[in-house]
Amino acid sequence: MRKILIICLFLFAGSVIYGQKKILIVGDSWAETIWRANAFDAVLQECGFPEGLTEGGEGDKKEGTLTAIGGSRADQWAQNHLGWQGRIKSLVDKNPSITFIHLIIGGNDLLRIVTKTNIMALSRPERDRQMEEIRGNTEQLVRFCLGLKPGMKVLICDYDYLNIDNARKIYGYDFGGMSQAQLNQAFRELGLKKKAIADANDGCWYLDNWGVLNEYYNKDTSDGKDDPDLSMPAQADIGDGIHPNVEAHQVMLRRAVEQFYRKNW
Secondary structure, eight states: OHHHHHHHHHHHHHHHHHHTOEEEEEESHHHHHHHHTTHHHHHHHHTTOOSOOEESOSSOTTTOOSSBOTTOOHHHHHTTGGGHHHHHHHHHHHOTTEEEEEEEOSHHHHHHHHTTSOGGGSOHHHHHHHHHHHHHHHHHHHHHHHTTSTTOEEEEEOOOOOOHHHHHHHHOOOGGGOOHHHHHHHHHHHHHHHHHHHHHSTTEEEEOOTTHHHHHHHOOOOTTTSOTTOOOOTTTBOSSSSOBOHHHHHHHHHHHIIIIIHHHO
């Protein structure tokens, strides 16, 4: 009886601690899928957190979101396109328990380039210039979020690999003749720029997901370093080579919970 009581008290105390904070989901279609499908809350509950710890909009999730906007780019967020920064501020002001911002951004900025141009064939200075522009816009958004209130924490959660063949088939992109390995390299180079943002800003962290889905579905632990042609596995792909399904997102979210949220809550 005493053992049961101790366990119950531990679980209750854990729920109270976790419940004091919330996560605001910000970003593009990867963020939007997480919000609309309630994928993050499901993973948090599975990992022992109470329900209702994420924010991203108001009202019916199927009708729309405020801060998880499919197709959005870092440059748009940095320039406060359509007052998007105000949406973040409004939600934080209305929900003072928001302590974390889960940020997924930059993919559309890079895709806008690579769907037409082989960025890896450009000179290194020109490639760096284009990557730096995305980094600068992302950092501007990060600093805006960090400045909303003391103690705010931002996790830049990066992508896993796309599937260039499926994207070509569905959207007709030619990718400037890029190979899967070149597309992977471009995203990884941008990822290093994002990591540099975290390294330079207190309260910001970076988490990559390179190869996570192939490890989960195909038991491939190379993360793309030993297999440069690694692509989004069929089991994770909704079919367009760019967007993972909900289950795949939850695989990456579990990693975020264990690698970051549980440690920093």
